[in-house]
Amino acid sequence: MIVFKFAVFLLAICIKYSSASCVCYQPQNYTGRSAPIGNSYQESDFSPCFLNSPPCSYVAYSGDDTYGWTGLILNWATTTGSGGLLEIFDGSDASGTPLIQVQEGDNILAGSPKNIIKSTSPRIYIRYNQTGNGSNAYYGTIRAESGLSPSVAPTTPTVAPVTRSFSSPDFPKDPYLITHDILVVINQRTNGGSSALRGVNAIAINFVGQLSTTTNANSDSGTRLSLASLTPYDPYYALRGDIWGLNASTLTTALPYNGIAIEGNIDQALTGLVDLAFTVNQNTTADSRRNVQRSIILFTGEWPTNAQLSLDVKNKFDSKGVNLLIVGYNLTDTEQSQLLRTDNRWYNAVNTQQTKSPAVASFVNPFYFNDGSATNYWCPPHPVTPSVDTTYVWFQEPYNYAGPYGTQDWNGFSSYDGQSNRYCNFANSVYTYNMPSTANTMKVQVFFELEAGKDFLNFYDASNNLIASFTGYDISASTFYTSTTTLTARFISDNQSIYRGFYVSITPQTL
Ligand SMILES: *[C@@H]1O[C@H](CO)[C@@H](O)[C@H](O)[C@H]1NC(C)=O
Ligand SMILES: *[C@@H]1O[C@H](CO)[C@@H](O)[C@H](O)[C@H]1NC(C)=O
Ligand SMILES: *[C@@H]1O[C@H](CO)[C@@H](O)[C@H](O)[C@H]1NC(C)=O
Ligand SMILES: *[C@@H]1O[C@H](CO)[C@@H](O)[C@H](O)[C@H]1NC(C)=O
Ligand SMILES: *[C@@H]1O[C@H](CO)[C@@H](O)[C@H](O)[C@H]1NC(C)=O
Ligand SMILES: *[C@@H]1O[C@H](CO)[C@@H](O)[C@H](O)[C@H]1NC(C)=O
Numbered sequence: 455m456i457v458f459k460f461a462v463f464l465l466a467i468c469i470k471y472s473s474a475s476c477v478c479y480q481p482q483n484y485t486g487r488s489a490p491i492g493n494s495y496q497e498s499d500f501s502p503c504f505l506n507s508p509p510c511s512y513v514a515y516s517g518d519d520t521y522g523w524t525g526l527i528l529n530w531a532t533t534t535g536s537g538g539l540l541e542i543f544d545g546s547d548a549s550g551t552p553l554i555q556v557q558e559g560d561n562i563l564a565g566s567p568k569n570i571i572k573s574t575s576p577r578i579y580i581r582y583n584q585t586g587n588g589s590n591a592y593y594g595t596i597r598a599e600s601g602l603s604p605s606v607a608p609t610t611p612t613v614a615p616v617t618r619s620f621s622s623p624d625f626p627k628d629p630y631l632i633t634h635d636i637l638v639v640i641n642q643r644t645n646g647g648s649s650a651l652r653g654v655n656a657i658a659i660n661f662v663g664q665l666s667t668t669t670n671a672n673s674d675s676g677t678r679l680s681l682a683s684l685t686p687y688d689p690y691y692a693l694r695g696d697i698w699g700l701n702a703s704t705l706t707t708a709l710p711y712n713g714i715a716i717e718g719n720i721d722q723a724l725t726g727l728v729d730l731a732f733t734v735n736q737n738t739t740a741d742s743r744r745n746v747q748r749s750i751i752l753f754t755g756e757w758p759t760n761a762q763l764s765l766d767v768k769n770k771f772d773s774k775g776v777n778l779l780i781v782g783y784n785l786t787d788t789e790q791s792q793l794l795r796t797d798n799r800w801y802n803a804v805n806t807q808q809t810k811s812p813a814v815a816s817f818v819n820p821f822y823f824n825d826g827s828a829t830n831y832w833c834p835p836h837p838v839t840p841s842v843d844t845t846y847v848w849f850q851e852p853y854n855y856a857g858p859y860g861t862q863d864w865n866g867f868s869s870y871d872g873q874s875n876r877y878c879n880f881a882n883s884v885y886t887y888n889m890p891s892t893a894n895t896m897k898v899q900v901f902f903e904l905e906a907g908k909d910f911l912n913f914y915d916a917s918n919n920l921i922a923s924f925t926g927y928d929i930s931a932s933t934f935y936t937s938t939t940t941l942t943a944r945f946i947s948d949n950q951s952i953y954r955g956f957y958v959s960i961t962p963q964t965l
């Protein structure tokens with residue numbers, strides 16, 4: 455039994471009728487892989503409205519002449535008997551018999567006959583019309599898939615090495631250095647209408663525009679991008695482009711400028727997106743890369759009370775090694791205090807009133823560059839901790855270190871995919887231990903798996919002399935002895951690959 459809460463959406467053509475700011479949900483032609491369908495709405499609050507004539511319509515192009523359209527999903531939240539009719543034509547105009555016709559109230563579910571129809575053209579013409587004057591509310595999408603004429607093997611662009619000089623008062627390091635698989639998620643629901651949604655989108659644009667992007671699944675530098683938006687119905691998200699196939703300009707083009715009036719479910723959407731976009735080992739281009747840091751950034755102009763980000767959601771993110779950042783735009787004080795709560799907090803979050811570079815710096819610097827300007831929940835420090843029998847102390851990074859390389863994690867958890875429990879890029883952490891007065895030497899054992907020659911775990915004595923340095927890989931434990939009174943370890947990682955980290959035990963001894 456599917457429960458529909460509905461939302462209202464819609465298509466927008468900027469035509470002004472009796473209701474002054476009633477716009478079509480999708481006002482322009484669309485290019486991409488997931489075309490939106492929804493009712494027309496009032497710009498001020500996304501409430502549904504109606505147009506008499508002409509109907510709302512647009513052309514959806516898959517962006518690739520070998521991709522056709524299929525998989526229509528449509529839910530009606532409100533029906534008013536106003537003769538709503540959705541028609542989808544094969545090709546770029548309304549000529550001929552419609553490929554698909556949907557009357558008001560006809561919900562199209564996955565696997566139904568109208569869901570599996572596929573176009574023969576990479577372009578379809580989508581039109582919605584109604585004869586009455588009551589407003590109904592519906593929402594859906596149709597997606598593009600490969601499969602028209604024989605496909606041409608995609609060529610993978612080779613990224614030329616870039617030398618650039620960088621100077622910005624807002625960023626201590628160049629955002630160009632960020633090497634993540636980043637899924638950008640836009641919440642189309644706001645309490646501030648279209649203007650707030652434009653603000654949300656502007657922050658996202660100013661962020662992705664500063665990145666060095668790649669679509670090469672085998673690359674270990676540059677950022678790969680995906681885009682999704684939140685929707686009111688199960689699964690509560692819609693992809694807005696190829697997974698890991700976007701760059702800053704194609705992502706910008708695919709941002710949603712139409713809102714929704716019905717609240718979705720942020721927890722379920724994020725959980726589903728983690729599973730969808732962060733698999734590895736499938737050997738498809740939709741795999742996320744190995745050994746790179748992974749993050750989801752949700753840009754939102756509201757923070758609904760039903761968004762809990764509970765430990766169940768955390769566990770899902772942890773299981774795939776994905777970090778979560780929420781960027782709020784102009785949230786109310788109440789929303790902000792719920793989002794930035796301190797109990798059981800596991801994700802990073804900011805709320806900003808701005809849309810430009812300083813707004814982007816407010817999350818890039820502390821979280822992507824780990825510069826210490828705010829608590830970074832992505833890479834929490836693990837304190838130097840006494841063993842249960844107090845004969846030694848230990849520390850590790852990441853805080854949830856999974857143990858040496860293998861098909862299982864440290865705790866024998868065999869479904870470990872090898873990509874979770876990683877340290878972060880731009881780590882710079884310090885661990886200090888004072889030798890007890892009862893001892894005169896210390897045995898230090900180090901298990902480590904670090905990016906060779908780039909990420910280092912260094913040990914210093916009380917006079918700050920380097921006494922041991924580890925990089926690369928040794929899971930059988932390297933051991934050294936020192937008689938310094940104060941031992942300091944510093945872990946530094948660069949902007950590229952991240953590995954499983956290290957575990958150190960220090961045993962004071964009397965010789
Ligand atoms: C949409 O695409 C159709 C067919 O390609 C074209 O005739 C029409 O002018 C386009 N409309 C807009 C608003 O660009
Ligand atoms: C849309 O509906 C109006 C009102 O019934 C009708 O006059 C008009 O012909 C319809 N337009 C299309 C393109 O179906
Ligand atoms: C809507 O249609 C009904 C029945 O045709 C009519 O009585 C009513 O005045 C219309 N309302 C508006 C706002 O056009
Ligand atoms: C972004 O990707 C599109 C489509 O793949 C391509 O046409 C465009 O040149 C790319 N833009 C940049 C700046 O690389
Ligand atoms: C993916 O490709 C690698 C290398 O070609 C191969 O070893 C592995 O078995 C493949 N995995 C799957 C799931 O096909
Ligand atoms: C922020 O939201 C308030 C209402 O909570 C609104 O009055 C104000 O205009 C908004 N500011 C911006 C910059 O959108």
Ligand SMILES: *[C@@H]1O[C@H](CO)[C@@H](O)[C@H](O)[C@H]1NC(C)=O
Pocket residue numbers: 631675948949950
């Ligand atoms: C980031 O990675 C590039 C290689 O892509 C390297 O040249 C550069 O030095 C790195 N920057 C930092 C700050 O680690």
